[in-house]
Amino acid sequence: xxxxxxxxxxxxxxxxxxxxxxxxxxxxxxxxxKSQTLKPLVANKDLVFGHTFTDHMITADxxxxxxxxxxxxxxxxxxxxxxxxVVFHYASECFEGMKAYKDKNGNIRLFRPDMxxxxxxxxxxxxxxxxxxxxxLLKLIGDYAKLDxxxxxEARGYSLYLRPTMIGTQEAxxxxxxxxxxxxxxxxxxxxxxxxxxxxxxxxxxxxxxxxWPRGTGDAKIGGNYAPxxxxxxxxxxxxxxxxxxxxxxDHQLTEVGTMNLxxxxxxxxxxxxxxxxxxxxxxxxxxxxxxxxxxxxGWNEFKVxxxxxxxxxxxxxxxxxxxxxxxxxxxxxxxxxxxxxEYMGEDLxxxxxxxxxxxxxxxxxxxxxxxxxxxxYGDKESDWSVVI
Amino acid sequence: xxxxxxxxxxxxxxxxxxxxxxxxxxxxxxxxxKSQTLKPLVANKDLVFGHTFTDHMITADxxxxxxxxxxxxxxxxxxxxxxxxVVFHYASECFEGMKAYKDKNGNIRLFRPDMxxxxxxxxxxxxxxxxxxxxxLLKLIGDYAKLDxxxxxEARGYSLYLRPTMIGTQEAxxxxxxxxxxxxxxxxxxxxxxxxxxxxxxxxxxxxxxxxWPRGTGDAKIGGNYAPxxxxxxxxxxxxxxxxxxxxxxDHQLTEVGTMNLxxxxxxxxxxxxxxxxxxxxxxxxxxxxxxxxxxxxGWNEFKVxxxxxxxxxxxxxxxxxxxxxxxxxxxxxxxxxxxxxEYMGEDLxxxxxxxxxxxxxxxxxxxxxxxxxxxxYGDKESDWSVVI
Numbered sequence: 001x002x003x004x005x006x007x008x009x010x011x012x013x014x015x016x017x018x019x020x021x022x023x024x025x026x027x028x029x030x031x032x033x034k035s036q037t038l039k040p041l042v043a044n045k046d047l048v049f050g051h052t053f054t055d056h057m058i059t060a061d062x063x064x065x066x067x068x069x070x071x072x073x074x075x076x077x078x079x080x081x082x083x084x085x086v087v088f089h090y091a092s093e094c095f096e097g098m099k100a101y102k103d104k105n106g107n108i109r110l111f112r113p114d115m116x117x118x119x120x121x122x123x124x125x126x127x128x129x130x131x132x133x134x135x136x137l138l139k140l141i142g143d144y145a146k147l148d149x150x151x152x153x154e155a156r157g158y159s160l161y162l163r164p165t166m167i168g169t170q171e172a173x174x175x176x177x178x179x180x181x182x183x184x185x186x187x188x189x190x191x192x193x194x195x196x197x198x199x200x201x202x203x204x205x206x207x208x209x210x211x212x213w214p215r216g217t218g219d220a221k222i223g224g225n226y227a228p229x230x231x232x233x234x235x236x237x238x239x240x241x242x243x244x245x246x247x248x249x250x251d252h253q254l255t256e257v258g259t260m261n262l263x264x265x266x267x268x269x270x271x272x273x274x275x276x277x278x279x280x281x282x283x284x285x286x287x288x289x290x291x292x293x294x295x296x297x298x299g300w301n302e303f304k305v306x307x308x309x310x311x312x313x314x315x316x317x318x319x320x321x322x323x324x325x326x327x328x329x330x331x332x333x334x335x336x337x338x339x340x341x342x343e344y345m346g347e348d349l350x351x352x353x354x355x356x357x358x359x360x361x362x363x364x365x366x367x368x369x370x371x372x373x374x375x376x377x378y379g380d381k382e383s384d385w386s387v388v389i
Numbered sequence: 390x391x392x393x394x395x396x397x398x399x400x401x402x403x404x405x406x407x408x409x410x411x412x413x414x415x416x417x418x419x420x421x422x423k424s425q426t427l428k429p430l431v432a433n434k435d436l437v438f439g440h441t442f443t444d445h446m447i448t449a450d451x452x453x454x455x456x457x458x459x460x461x462x463x464x465x466x467x468x469x470x471x472x473x474x475v476v477f478h479y480a481s482e483c484f485e486g487m488k489a490y491k492d493k494n495g496n497i498r499l500f501r502p503d504m505x506x507x508x509x510x511x512x513x514x515x516x517x518x519x520x521x522x523x524x525x526l527l528k529l530i531g532d533y534a535k536l537d538x539x540x541x542x543e544a545r546g547y548s549l550y551l552r553p554t555m556i557g558t559q560e561a562x563x564x565x566x567x568x569x570x571x572x573x574x575x576x577x578x579x580x581x582x583x584x585x586x587x588x589x590x591x592x593x594x595x596x597x598x599x600x601x602w603p604r605g606t607g608d609a610k611i612g613g614n615y616a617p618x619x620x621x622x623x624x625x626x627x628x629x630x631x632x633x634x635x636x637x638x639x640d641h642q643l644t645e646v647g648t649m650n651l652x653x654x655x656x657x658x659x660x661x662x663x664x665x666x667x668x669x670x671x672x673x674x675x676x677x678x679x680x681x682x683x684x685x686x687x688g689w690n691e692f693k694v695x696x697x698x699x700x701x702x703x704x705x706x707x708x709x710x711x712x713x714x715x716x717x718x719x720x721x722x723x724x725x726x727x728x729x730x731x732e733y734m735g736e737d738l739x740x741x742x743x744x745x746x747x748x749x750x751x752x753x754x755x756x757x758x759x760x761x762x763x764x765x766x767y768g769d770k771e772s773d774w775s776v777v778i
Contacts, residue, residue, distance in 0.1 A: 049562070050563045053473060057472060079472055081468055083554070088556055089482070175648050210603065222616060227480040234566050
């Protein structure tokens with residue numbers, strides 16, 4: 001098979017994404033089919049992250065001959081796929097996580113959605129899935145969020161989590177770039193990622209497994225980055241920690257948490273107050289919340305802000321010398337998540353908390369980041385980052 | 390969500406695979422539903438690898454409360470899965486590749502199928518999917534292969550490729566070990582993996598991307614290992630090479646080919662004739678064909694057999710000093726695949742071929758490995774490796 005197949009790929013596929021004869025994703029062609037029966041809403045207090053889905057979904061199919069076919073907004077329902085579809089065998093899949101918020105005036109808002117579109121196109125490129133027009137997908141997401149807006153919870157801390165996903169659907173077992181793909185978006189009303197709400201969590205540093213490496217795929221939001229994390233996460237959970245902390249290298253560099261980027265606010269070796277997060281070296285997910293925190297912190301200009309390597313021995317030393325001020329994770333699902341403990345090599349490192357806040361235990365800077373971002377997300381503070389749809 | 394969820398996992402999931410109250414996979418419970426319409430067979434000459442599927446498939450569902458439900462052999466048909474199913478988002482998927490052969494007496498044979506079952510259970514364990522009873526799945530595969538035996542091509546070089554696959558089906562977006570899974574097996578009649586048949590291929594050494602890493606998942610047959618290879622493979626194809634060759638480390642160690650393990654037969658630095666393949670250091674797929682070749686070569690006892698590191702600079706040096714005798718890839722899909730060229734850092738390294746064989750160009754040792762393995766697979770030579778079902 002491969003000789004002709006490869007020749008065909010060689011001459012047609014590299015250009016298939018930029019071929020002007022292929023149709024781009026076009027929101028104006030959307031076919032709308034409304035659900036005949038609407039599901040009952042779930043009370044905010046009963047929401048479990050990622051368990052409840054709205055009445056509709058967006059779908060769009062792509063093939064290498066035609067490009068993107070007309071997208072659809074249609075009832076949320078099962079996908080019917082051949083058992084040979086490449087997504088089931090070679091993890092031909094990538095996704096985004098974003099949220100729609102309802103502000104006090106009833107407007108629906110997205111937070112920096114252009115960043116999700118750009119990152120998703122970088123993810124698809126990395127695994128040979130097709131490119132798509134991000135602006136068009138955002139138009140579709142806008143239509144979809146308005147159609148299903150009764151599902152957007154109104155309380156602060158609640159939102160409609162949106163999950164754009166692209167999968168390879170080619171029905172063939174040869175290991176080749178997919179000739180067919182499906183883009184879909186589903187939505188689920190969510191509250192805090194952790195049942196404990198905005199409250200400090202415990203991490204277990206994983207020394208037995210490595211998440212990502214140079215020239216790998218750690219900076220792409222592809223499915224294959226996640227399955228290998230389920231086992232370390234279960235090991236952490238078994239020991240009573242909410243998430244695992246991924247390390248890298250013989251010197252045990254901090255990289256990221258199971259589902260979040262990681263920040264340390266400390267007095268560094270030079271006794272400077274410094275907010276530090278691991279650099280985007282290709283093995284770290286370039287989080288939207290991560291970028292937002294760095295941008296806010298640089299705007300405050302109250303302490304040094306660094307994207308640089310930090311190792312666990314350095315962190316341990318800082319904890320023991322009382323130089324760590326606060327630590328937190330950051331991601332779309334949790335926004336900001338204070339950290340109270342990190343297990344490392346059999347020892348629990350205790351991170352300072354606010355003793356006067358018995359609920360979240362979050363320190364003042366962690367709270368401030370969380371509040372500033374939420375103020376923008378819910379439209380309580382004007383910002384270009386918040387887009388009314 | 391996580392606190393109760395994690396506690397539940399912590400106390401129930403680690404033991405769920407070994408919990409005697411959960412039901413194991415049981416072939417004797419199989420529910421058989423025969424297809425009402427049988428598809429037309431495809432002539433051997435028209436077979437494209439992984440494109441034609443038989444009339445039936447095996448399926449079995451698992452959940453963490455009950456274990457394995459009764460398996461089914463039923464008509465080959467689409468899977469219906471929620472768009473929130475974990476397989477679409479976090480690459481909760483692993484697979485095997487094996488083949489059923491028809492011998493000259495009409496018996497159906499499998500080749501070392503116990504190795505596939507053991508490896509698949511190692512793969513599922515690595516990504517927190519459930520264990521299954523390999524002997525029971527082999528019984529089901531036997532029933533299935535007999536039912537669809539008209540699809541097993543009879544010519545040498547042809548077989549029924551079998552694809553056992555397990556996917557996580559839990560309908561939830563939280564990043565957690567799946568509470569639900571589906572095992573399925575599909576089959577497709579195949580000839581040579583490459584359209585060129587048993588003929589020497591060209592490889593392009595990939596220096597821009599890295600496939601696997603120590604403490605990663607390179608030794609597990611999980612979907613997530615494959616999607617990141619589609620781009621380097623397309624780049625190789627664009628330049629006229631059939632597959633990419635994965636390297637590792639600053640010294641550019643040879644690891645494996647896109648879909649095969651790799652062997653070098655050379656006169657080493659000590660002028661010994663040596664067959665060398667990269668060692669199973671956790672980042673190399675432990676191939677069944679790889680193991681078989683090592684075993685055959687050790688049995689012949691005609692040259693040194695080594696599992697050790699070899700770097701591209703060492704190989705380049707050996708090519709230039711005419712010390713390389715033959716090179717070949719090895720895998721279930723292709724069995725043995727002679728290699729004639731390796732592009733490395735802009736230079737084509739030419740590997741010796743048999744000038745008297747204008748068809749395969751394969752050297753005598755490469756041919757001998759291929760023939761000995763096929764003799765066993767097709768039952769022409771008695772061996773414990775070949776199992777009549």
